Amino acid sequence: MNDRMDLSELKSILDNRRVSAGESVLGLHSHDESFHAASLPDVVVWPRTTEEVSLVIQWAGRHRVPVTAWGAGTSLEGNPIPVRGGIVIDFSEMNQIIAVRAEDFQADVQAGVIYKELNRALACEGLFFPPDPGAAATIGGMIGNNASGIRSVRYGATKDYVMRLTAVLPGGDVIRTGSRARKSSSGYNLPAFFTGSEGTLCIVTEATLKLAGLPANFMAVRATFPTILGATTTVHHIMRSGLAPAAMEFLDANVVHALNQDRGLTLEENPTLLMEFSGFSEQGLREEMTFVEEICRGNGSLAIDKGIGSEERARLWEIRHQTYESIKRCHTGLSPLIMDVAVPLSRYSEMVAFSKNEVRDLKAYLFGHAGDGNLHVHVMDDPQDRKRWMRVEEASRNIVAKALEFEGTCTGEHGVGIGKIRFMNQEHGESLILMKRIKGLLDPDHLFNPGKLF
Ligand SMILES: Cc1cc2nc3c(=O)[nH]c(=O)nc-3n(C[C@H](O)[C@H](O)[C@H](O)COP(=O)(O)OP(=O)(O)OC[C@H]3O[C@@H](n4cnc5c(N)ncnc54)[C@H](O)[C@@H]3O)c2cc1C
The missing domain is CATH 3.30.465.10 (Uridine Diphospho-n-acetylenolpyruvylglucosamine Reductase; domain 3)
Structure with missing residues (x-):
């Protein structure tokens, strides 16, 4: 612990139990769910009120100590890793x-x-x-x-x-x-x-x-296709049709294989769309279902598994919500790099095809929130193997460059954290300078989550 960290003052703001520099506590707050290197904070605090947060931040300002907010640490880009040490403010006791x-x-x-x-x-x-x-x-x-x-x-x-x-x-x-x-x-x-x-x-x-x-009724549809293009074209057709899906997810065949392998399922290992529609009446949903089926069949769909009601909906999302864990369990000992590009819908098919080709020699899984034009390319590899990891990073760079060429973004939802900093200039150009000026104006000492975004 460095000398700026006399914790007695912090303990007088909170109490002994809510200030800790214990080894295991620091370890738990040193990494998120990404492959990015862990970095220990000097101390973790658990405030219960806004006033306590303010007092902790005043203390940090007086001692020039970095402050990083911590929710649940489930980020995928190193967002809450305290790369310059300092205080982590854990919000688990502000849960009312x-x-x-x-x-x-x-x-x-x-x-x-x-x-x-x-x-x-x-x-x-x-x-x-x-x-x-x-x-x-x-x-x-x-x-x-x-x-x-x-x-x-x-x-x-x-x-x-x-x-x-x-x-x-x-x-x-x-x-x-x-x-x-x-x-x-x-x-x-x-x-x-x-x-x-x-x-x-x-x-x-x-x-x-x-x-x-909460909608009164749900319809769940799982459609498989012989080609990725069949699935991604369907996304576009459904979005153009006036239907309003409540969810529209794409999974490539590798993802379905991982789910089968990890969870003992017997799903057809083909490019797949998972869709949810919601509405007031069952009758209305049945009419929509006929239309959805027509669009899927028109794009060559091989099989359509569908149903109405909350149980059908739960069955559908049970599959999707396990994707990340199933892929991880299929590659124990390896780490994930998850790309998160988003592009205009008209470019989604090209984006997926480009990405698939870019990662053809890697252990890669493509899935994502297709209705938003958001694609995750999830690669499993070993960051310690420099040669292999450089290849993973090269694929990531090329995929982001293509998304930016399509006037998209390097991150649709995971944030910049540490992993996307290198793309900020390419994506934002001049406006990155303005972002930095705003940061400097609000946080001239760069104490709030330093080492992120810029
Ligand atoms: C299996 C899995 C699936 C995921 N799927 C998705 C997905 O589909 N869509 C998606 O968007 N994300 C997804 N994520 C990423 C992640 O869950 C989200 O980014 C989530 O918002 C992080 O919340 P958290 O509470 O864990 O925040 P943390 O990871 O603890 O922090 C996130 C960032 O917010 C800051 N922060 C935390 N609390 C505060 C606060 N009180 N005030 C100001 N800043 C704060 C942190 O400093 C950090 O920069 C997934 C993650 C996993 C592990």
């Missing part, structure tokens, strides 16, 4: 749902609430918070990364649900920004601006979230 205002479709929550727990609590009100990254993410971490997931094609990303934030700025000032109105033209939209800033500009302590009504 403060208020649910069902009549306004809103909830006030502390930043450490796990979104799945929020959704469990909201179900009895017939409401839900739609962004759905699958992992056990916190609201603070989802705001940090502007997370989205399988339902974004219909409902949008986290930024579309953040109405109001309470946040602590570098130096310790507390701001409350945004309102409870469903629309506003009043000044800069700071809640949206802070969403996706990965804890580099402010630390969120509370949020007012917009909620959506």
